[in-house]
Amino acid sequence: MKTLLDVRNISKRFGGLHAVENFSFAIEKNTIIGLIGPNGAGKTTAFNLITHFLPRNEGSIFFQEKNLKKKPPYALIRHGIARTFQQIRIFPELTVRENVLLSLSWKYDSWWKSFLLQDESEENATAYKLLSEVHLEKHRDEKAGNLSYGQSKLLEMVRTIATGAELILFDEPAAGVNPPMLNTVKKLIRNLKAQGKTIFIIEHNMPFLMEMAEEIIVMENGKFLCRDVPTKIQKDIRVLEAYLGGS
Amino acid sequence: MIEYFFSLVIITAIWALLAQSYNLSFGLTGLFNLGHIIFYGVGAYTAAILNTKYGWGFLENIGAAALFSGIFAAGFGLLTLRLSGHYLAIATLGAAMIASVIATNWISLTNGPLGIRGIDEPEIFGITIEADSLLFVLLYVTVVLLVNILLYKLFHSPFGRLLRAIKDDEIAAQAAGKNTFKAKTWSLILSAAFAGIAGALYTHYRLFLDPTIFALPEIIVLVLMVVVGGRGNFWGAILGTILVIFIGELPRFIGFPDSIIGASRNIMYAALLIGTMFWKPKGLFTFFEKK
Numbered sequence: 001m002k003t004l005l006d007v008r009n010i011s012k013r014f015g016g017l018h019a020v021e022n023f024s025f026a027i028e029k030n031t032i033i034g035l036i037g038p039n040g041a042g043k044t045t046a047f048n049l050i051t052h053f054l055p056r057n058e059g060s061i062f063f064q065e066k067n068l069k070k071k072p073p074y075a076l077i078r079h080g081i082a083r084t085f086q087q088i089r090i091f092p093e094l095t096v097r098e099n100v101l102l103s104l105s106w107k108y109d110s111w112w113k114s115f116l117l118q119d120e121s122e123e124n125a126t127a128y129k130l131l132s133e134v135h136l137e138k139h140r141d142e143k144a145g146n147l148s149y150g151q152s153k154l155l156e157m158v159r160t161i162a163t164g165a166e167l168i169l170f171d172e173p174a175a176g177v178n179p180p181m182l183n184t185v186k187k188l189i190r191n192l193k194a195q196g197k198t199i200f201i202i203e204h205n206m207p208f209l210m211e212m213a214e215e216i217i218v219m220e221n222g223k224f225l226c227r228d229v230p231t232k233i234q235k236d237i238r239v240l241e242a243y244l245g246g247s
Numbered sequence: 248m249i250e251y252f253f254s255l256v257i258i259t260a261i262w263a264l265l266a267q268s269y270n271l272s273f274g275l276t277g278l279f280n281l282g283h284i285i286f287y288g289v290g291a292y293t294a295a296i297l298n299t300k301y302g303w304g305f306l307e308n309i310g311a312a313a314l315f316s317g318i319f320a321a322g323f324g325l326l327t328l329r330l331s332g333h334y335l336a337i338a339t340l341g342a343a344m345i346a347s348v349i350a351t352n353w354i355s356l357t358n359g360p361l362g363i364r365g366i367d368e369p370e371i372f373g374i375t376i377e378a379d380s381l382l383f384v385l386l387y388v389t390v391v392l393l394v395n396i397l398l399y400k401l402f403h404s405p406f407g408r409l410l411r412a413i414k415d416d417e418i419a420a421q422a423a424g425k426n427t428f429k430a431k432t433w434s435l436i437l438s439a440a441f442a443g444i445a446g447a448l449y450t451h452y453r454l455f456l457d458p459t460i461f462a463l464p465e466i467i468v469l470v471l472m473v474v475v476g477g478r479g480n481f482w483g484a485i486l487g488t489i490l491v492i493f494i495g496e497l498p499r500f501i502g503f504p505d506s507i508i509g510a511s512r513n514i515m516y517a518a519l520l521i522g523t524m525f526w527k528p529k530g531l532f533t534f535f536e537k538k
């Protein structure tokens with residue numbers, strides 16, 4: 001199988017705190033990989049480093065065999081790495097449809113193109129399809145700020161998927177989501193896999209990961225602890241100790 | 248009396264354009280830029296200088312003012328737009344004060360505090376159009392209308408949507424793959440170009456220009472118009488402009504003595520702002536919004 005993402009020895013320090021330390025792993029194309037670890041283990045920070053929302057102190061990241069160097073986050077998304085945030089980020093003052101359209105249409109990002117050609121019928125159709133997948137199509141012309149927590153989360157996921165990225169990082173997609181919505185989330189992720197996408201998921205919800213992930217990477221105190229299939233991870237003594245030992 | 252009315256319409260038209268241009272960067276994009284009056288001033292001086300030194304006419308000056316203010320904003324944006332929120336506000340406010348100092352002291356270019364006189368009235372197809380005539384009103388209202396149509400299209404284009412997204416959450420906009428710095432810079436440049444046009448209109452109306460165009464009260468009036476009308480709403484800026492000018496004229500209309508006109512005007516502005524904040528914090532345009 002082909003390696004899609006190759007993270008080599010990345011580190012991030014906040015003052016004296018080593019949030020991520022010498023962290024390395026690789027992800028194969030078209031897999032679903034989980035990332036777990038106790039609170040404060042550095043999972044979200046690792047996501048921020050991979051997506052360049054935070055600059056790393058050390059290490060390098062290769063995506064599709066290209067060194068990402070210091071590309072800004074928006075450029076990485078165009079390369080094919082997109083993510084959601086642990087603290088949901090949607091555009092509350094935009095409509096639900098506009099939220100999705102925003103990451104769908106690149107062609108109108110420059111003002112003069114956007115000014116001359118304003119036909120977005122194709123994008124509108126795609127947005128409708130994506131929103132239907134998460135049952136938000138009925139709300140498409142409402143302000144996104146009026147959605148419930150769970151709906152906002154689904155919208156953020158859809159907006160992230162709409163970028164068309166190859167690699168999609170979800171930061172705790174199951175947290176705070178009710179059971180019917182959780183099923184929607186699972187379906188959404190399975191669809192992505194079926195389309196050939198690669199999905200990397202931070203999650204505390206173990207049953208969810210047991211069901212979804214092909215492999216799980218465990219972090220502890222900013223460091224790589226181990227990596228295996230979910231059934232083995234669940235019984236791994238080091239993982240149990242990491243969680244019970246507290247940090 | 249009719250001339251007073253005409254002059255009011257002309258002033259309102261110029262301010263409506265200036266406020267709408269400000270609404271693009273401050274309202275729609277959420278850039279807390281308090282230096283917008285600089286672009287208005289640069290446009291006004293561009294027109295005044297090109298006209299008096301090189302004999303350029305009204306229409307060429309509109310183009311030149313837009314271009315100069317836009318270029319000026321590009322440099323200004325590269326210097327300030329990495330700043331956010333309050334830092335941007337303070338830096339741009341400082342820049343407005345510096346602009347005033349430069350206009351006052353660069354005598355060879357601006358004639359300093361004495362100002363530039365002898366500016367030509369607009370001439371269209373060989374016809375000179377006199378200030379406060381009906382033709383003048385028609386000319387100015389037409390120009391402002393045309394530019395506002397452009398702005399309307401821009402506000403409601405996908406680019407406008409991107410600017411609104413940046414105002415909502417810039418990080419999220421980056422996560423959607425947008426180069427937000429570039430978009431903000433273009434927002435500022437376009438907003439400045441339109442302000443430059445308003446400046447050229449001012450110059451060819453007043454026929455006299457001095458550094459007071461950069462004065463602080465003008466900035467406050469501008470913010471007032473956009474905030475009262477509703478930040479980021481196209482019709483809000485027009486509504487805000489009309490309201491603020493109307494209220495500003497009230498003391499004179501009622502017949503207050505000259506000595507208290509300025510103070511009473513400020514009190515009414517303050518009342519308008521406070522009233523809006525309490526009653527319709529998102530701006531008075533929401534009054535007309537469908538529920």
Ligand SMILES: Nc1ncnc2c1ncn2[C@@H]1O[C@H](COP(=O)(O)OP(=O)(O)OP(=O)(O)O)[C@@H](O)[C@H]1O
Pocket residue numbers: 014017019037038039040041042043044045046086
């Ligand atoms: N911007 C920051 N500045 C300073 N410290 C930070 C910053 N971001 C994270 N940290 C610290 O880095 C450590 C790792 O945080 P991180 O958010 O990556 O953990 P996490 O594994 O995602 O935890 P959780 O499961 O609770 O979301 C924590 O100690 C956190 O307090």
Ligand SMILES: [Mg+2]
Pocket residue numbers: 043044045086
């Ligand atoms: Mg986290």
